[in-house]
Amino acid sequence: MPPTDHPAPExxxxxxxxxxxxxxxxLAAGNGPVAVDVERASGFRYSQRAxxxxxxxxxxxxxxxxxxxIGDFAPLQAAIGDVEWVLHAASQDLPSLRELALEPPSIFDTELAARLLGHERVGLGAVVEDTLGITLAKAHSAADWSTRPLPQSWLEYAALDVEHLIDVRDVLAAELAEQSKTALAAEEFEAVRTRLPRPVREDPWRRLSGLHTVRGRRSLAVARALWIxxxxxxxxxDVSPGRLVPDRSLIAAVLADPASRQELAQLKDFTGRASRSQLDRWWAAIESGRATTDLPSERGAGGDTLPPPRAWADRNPEADARLKAARIAVEARxxxxxxxxxxxxxxxxxxxVAWAPPSDGSANSIGEALAGLGARPWQIEETSxxxxxxxxxxxxxxxAAPEDDS
Structure with a gap:
């Protein structure tokens, strides 16, 4: 009998x-919304480019x-720039698309829709399986997509990421309508689409894993210099920083406090693909940190960061009581x-809003405070x-507040 298997598509x-x-x-001659997905090389490359x-x-x-x-994607933007784009976890892909001047006029986020509908699993494979009964292989989700040429198995995975997305969108849209959540979902989708990039952290080097083990402003200055x-x-x-020298190795170098370039080279915990090839760079950073007069504070700038909730009972017991009561109410809703x-x-x-509530404590004032913090109208209506x-x-x-014995 002749073989019945069809050859794999190229x-x-x-x-x-x-x-x-x-x-x-x-694509311009097609019909309906468009499904869009992006593959990056996170963990391999420095940039988040597509x-x-x-x-x-x-x-x-x-x-x-x-x-x-390709570089210039103006023809694609012109072809699909007036229809809804369907993405899964859109907040991850939109920044990379915007780098290429690809801007959707409106979006439908299948991951966010699944969350709003209460689906237990919201990964793309799970949502496709739950809505369409189709199982997707997710073997290459963490691959280095800057690889060239891209293997056919990777391309198949990438194609399947969008091939079923419109069908998934239609099922989820029907579920949203059944649960009377179409309007609130639209607010959430628009909030994701128009969200501004996060401001650059004032001291990004303080996110070094293990920095809490470093003591003293001079040692912190060395850690900062190595991070920079x-x-x-x-x-x-254009390489992910952790692939050059991992955080733990930078911290190990700070804690070891080597007296010379040679001691740094002999430090067994100072590892990574560039730990030895760029030894002059790292030693220069250590010397720079030791010599600087611009010493960082032991703690980072507080900004508008609130104390951790576990500390509220001691620092602000009224706010602690407000938070606990409100958390129960919001969780119930x-x-x-x-x-x-x-x-x-x-x-x-x-x-x-629990730490610093409006003075009159009314629902309207709380709603205004929430709006100022970025809450959407539907969220305010449901929670204020x-x-x-x-x-x-x-x-x-x-x-009760302790009595003043003076």
Missing amino acids: YVVIADADGLREASAL YLIQVFRRGAGFFLFDPPP AREEYAKAE AAEMHMPTENLLTPDLLRR QRIADAFVESLQVAP
């Missing part, structure tokens, strides 16, 4: 302007684009709405009165 990556224009024309873009539209099919050689040296080299080489509490209202917003009521109830259980 996946072609579009890597030039002519191919982009032809694909864009086909190394593969996948696009699917009914009536047109799917296309795989290689961003670095690694960051500059990683950016120049989230359970009623079949969604995670953090999607109804993020813990940070609740903590901030419940928070106000919880704050009033907390007065009944809040510990």
Whole structure:
């Protein structure tokens, strides 16, 4: 009998302007929303640039684009820039798309929709399986997508990421309508689409893993200098900093306090692909940290960071009582709405309004405070009165302030 197996399809990556224009024309002639996905090389490269873009539209099919050689994606933006884009975990992909001037006019985020609907699993593979009954292999999700040429098995994985996404969107949209969540989902999608980039951290070097073991301002200055040296080299080489020298090795060098370049080279815990090849760079950083007069503080700038909730009972018992009462109320409402509490209202917003509530404590004032912190109208409608009521109830259980014996 002749074989019944069909040969595996050959996946072609579009890597030039002519191919982009032809694909864009086909996509423009398609119908309905477009599914878009991005593959980066996180953990391998310094940048978060896109190394593969996948696009699917009914009536047109799917296309795989290689961003670095193409460069200008204006034809694709013109082709799909007036229809809804469907993405999974859009907040991860939108920054990379914007680097290429690819801007959606509106989005449908299948991961966020699944959260709002109360799905227990919200990864792409799980959502596809739950909605369509199709199992996706996720073997290459952590691959180095800057690899060239890309293996066919990786391209198949990438194509499947968008091939079913429109069907998933339709199922989830129907579920949102059934649960009367279409409008609130639209608010959440728009909030993701228009969210501004996070401001640059004032002291990003303080995120070094293990920095809490470093004592003394001079040693912190050395840690800072090593971090800056690694960051500059990683950016120049477009390599993930941790692949050059991991955090634990930088901290080991600080704690060992080597007396010479040779001692640094002999330090067994100072490892990584660039730990020896760039030894002059690291030793120069250590010397710079030791010589600087600009010593960092033992603790980072507080900014508007609140104390950890575990410390509230001692530092602000009334706020602690408010937070505990309001948390119960918000969690109860989230359970009623079949969604995670953090999607109804993020813990940070609740903590901030509990720490410094409006003076009159009314639902309207609490709603205004939440709006100022970035809460969406639907979140305010669902939580402000419940928070106000919880704050009033907390007065009944809040510990009395100690009497002044003076």
